[in-house]
Amino acid sequence: MKYVDLQTHTTVSDGSMTPTEVVEHAIDIGLKVIAITDHDSISGIDEALQAAKNKIEIIPGIEFSCDGEEFIDIHVLGLCIDHTNKDIITVVKEASRQRLEQKEKIIKKLNNLGYAITINDALEFAKGEVGRPHVAFALLKKYPEKFRDKSEIFDKLLGNNKPAYAPREKGILMQEAIEAIHKAKGLAILSHPGRYNDEVALKLIDYFLEKGGDGIETYYPYNTNPNYASLEESERKVALFKEVAKKKGILESGGSDFHGKTKKVKLGEANVPFEVYLKLKEKISR
Ligand code: AMP
Ligand code: FE
Ligand code: ZN
DSSP, X not given: OOEEEOOBOOTTTXXXXXXXXXXXXXXXXXXXXXXXXXXXXXXXXXXXXXXXXXXSEEEEEEEEEEEETTEEEEEEEEESOOTTOHHHHHHHHHHHHHHHHXXXXXXXXXXXXXXXXXXXXXXXXXXXXXXXXXXXXXHHHHOTTTOSOHHHHIIIIISTXXXXXXXXXXXXXXXXXXXXXXXXXXXXXXXXXXGSOHHHHHHHHHHHHHTTOOEEEEEOOXXXXXXXXXXXXHHHHHHHHHHHHHHHTOEEEEOOOBOOTXXXXXXXXXXXXXXXXXXXXXXXXX
């Protein structure tokens, strides 16, 4: 069986491997297609395309963090985008500005809670877009005796709605992200709906489709983050979302959400069949 991986991150957001390293690793393990989908960034795509050298197909992508009504921090993938499109570049720039401003607010909250780190401490860990993991690394460096690992910091401080969390100023709306993706000739896919409980996920899927979304990630290794699911529960979620996609007649996608070799998730781990990629391609060519 040939597999593809349609969600990966690099050092231009919070991954630990450069775009070139991710592509070379994908070639090494025999993947035929990967999408580069950095958080609110398209700046790794050119490097990844260069590194592919006809040995693998690279799908230019992005993963926007969006808000919308009762939903916060919802991830929306743009796949097969024209990353030189002006409209998407405008939204990416705005997302990037809000991302930095949000981290400054989070750091202010941390300061008020007694953690004396600065935005520059976090930026030291960021090679591109700054993410909460970079804030966590700065805390781990400064307070090695206080925290076991990044996960503990998210649980206690940085997770959504935790004491040091601050939302983005306005947030990129789901509809805005979807429109920008469409203007860039790409497909808008809802990332990892199984991170929520079934009831919320189904509501979110309906909202996303109402706003113009094209499909959902069905294949996703939820079990690789113990906060999300056991293996059995992960498999149940995948089956559920495959059923939903089929019933609604929408596209399926999937990926490992790879963030680097040192992380729990392995590249290709979602075992996304080649067929899924073919269907996305077919939709694009119409
Ligand atoms: P941000 O892009 O700044 O909103 O940060 C989100 C990133 O933080 C995600 O892509 C994950 O890599 C990481 N993250 C989110 N929640 C957790 C968690 N509970 N434990 C560890 N890492 C997390
Ligand atoms: Fe995501
Ligand atoms: Zn991701």
